[in-house]
Amino acid sequence: RKEVEQDPGPFNVPEGATVAFNCTYSNSASQSFFWYRQDCRKEPKLLMSVYSSGNEDGRFTAQLNRASQYISLLIRDSKLSDSATYLCVVNRNSGNTPLVFGKGTRLSVIA
């Protein structure tokens, strides 16, 4: 089983739609979780950290389910500018190892 698994997509959704991505991780000792966004041929950039209690940033909501070892990202009212690849990122354990990146889920928002 891969350490971090994501549905690669692509997810093609109309403007205004709500879309959700899930990501599963295999190491139950993982402590830090992030969602990154990567535009085509650009560097990944932090979208949001994921906290145990869940967190929201505008149209974006991230949730963590430790029991089932998955994190999710919900995007409401999708915009054309949300089209990108979304990377799920997990820290393995004590912080003495690098972050582990999922392969990403591609989102296309269509007018």
Added chain:
Amino acid sequence: DADVTQTPRNRITKTGKRIMLECSQTKGHDRMYWYRQDPGLGLRLIYYSFDVKDINKGEISDGYSVSRQAQAKFSLSLESAIPNQTALYFCATSEGGHTEAFFGQGTRLTVV
């Protein structure tokens, strides 16, 4: 100016040539990383360094070497480039193990 700067941004080189990719950062972070990205394979870790005297192999270190010249500088070398090293290379930094990573803008390397 970018906090994490990679040079060159684009490079075409011939098989068998030695090439160095450079990365410098102004964030004051101890931790630096080199990744490569290929279509469908995501980001794969090549080498990482947690401080100036620390160098660690990642999952795909064969054919690569690194040098941590200073806290702010971490370079990646391909001793004898081969075509399957054609990829997009990213340098990244982080403050600690539970904090976000900041990426450079990438180096697009083509080996012909």
